Amino acid sequence: MYEIRKEGVETKPLSLYYVNMEDFPIDDQTFTLYRTLIDKVSGIHFSSGNRVVFESKLKEILRNRKMLPMEYYRCLLSDPEEVKLFLDALTTNLTSFFRNRSNWESLQHEIIPDLMKSVGKSREIRIWSAGCSTGEEAYTLAMVFDRTLLPGYTYKIIACDISLKSLHTAAEGWYPFEKAEKDVPSGFLEEYFDREEKGYRVKPQIKEHIVFNYHNLMNPMHSGYFDLIVCRNVLIYFDKESFFKVIRQFYNDSLPHSYLILGHSETLFNLNTGFHLKKGRYGCYYVKEGI
Ligand SMILES: C[S@@+](CC[C@H](N)C(=O)[O-])C[C@H]1O[C@@H](n2cnc3c(N)ncnc32)[C@H](O)[C@@H]1O
Missing domain, CATH: 3.40.50.150 (Vaccinia Virus protein VP39)
Structure with missing residues (x-):
């Protein structure tokens, strides 16, 4: 379990804290890691232009899982079932009968x-x-x-x-x-x-x-x-x-x-x-x- 360490403060597992994801921004390196993984497993490409869309979807997942960006990334690398759920959350499913x-x-x-x-x-x-x-x-x-x-x-x-x-x-x-x-x-x-x-x-x-x-x-x-x-x-x-x-x-x-x-x-x-x-x-x- 991931831990938040602050000097002089007792350490508790992350899930015991209230985690505000705004405190854990997704930096460029993390975005690139995720983008490469998504590309590889699904072909879906998140350009820098739609990074905001990606981040809001990822943050929602992280909030629900009570995980930090890199913790969840590692989880994806080791769990193919979680990859399926992740892709499900990222896809755009807009459609209609007799479209076009x-x-x-x-x-x-x-x-x-x-x-x-x-x-x-x-x-x-x-x-x-x-x-x-x-x-x-x-x-x-x-x-x-x-x-x-x-x-x-x-x-x-x-x-x-x-x-x-x-x-x-x-x-x-x-x-x-x-x-x-x-x-x-x-x-x-x-x-x-x-x-x-x-x-x-x-x-x-x-x-x-x-x-x-x-x-x-x-x-x-x-x-x-x-x-x-x-x-x-x-x-x-x-x-x-x-x-x-x-x-x-x-x-x-x-x-x-x-x-x-x-x-x-x-x-x-x-x-x-x-x-x-x-x-x-x-x-x-x-x-x-x-x-
Ligand atoms: C915008 S919808 C289009 C639906 C329908 N074909 C239409 O035109 O109305 C795109 C769909 O493609 C699916 N999709 C994206 N990447 C995929 C992949 N690698 N393999 C299979 N389906 C994928 C998404 O989950 C999503 O449901």
């Missing part, structure tokens, strides 16, 4: 019709929602596939994140009225959700197509498996090296005819990745070389 409408138009009118041709009816179309947060993206994918696929075609979605809290909400599939009514078009709401006392629950017919998993994008997934990877508003938080690493893995994890959809602020422009930009009628997305 043009993606869904492209999916419905261009990508799904093409996947029906290339994959056929002999197996499920395999989709990966990478960085799915609280599930809205994966459920939107499922609704659009359900609406668009012709009889005889099927699909499966693997949805992953490193935020355990978000994955819990995702797997629950329950959303308050305001959230669902604001973002889900009424026809979809009626067809794919059950109305409950305080919100809407995704119907089992949609849920059964999705598996929610804890998976860190810094680790390999499923070589040569996916027909479509959707990773939006995730890599924007990554450093350049991790960004490339993940894109290389996406290339490896996808099949030759596959598609990749990134967020509106994420681009592979001028990068040699093996994916090329397709300017569709509704917006842009990527196709693996060879299409």
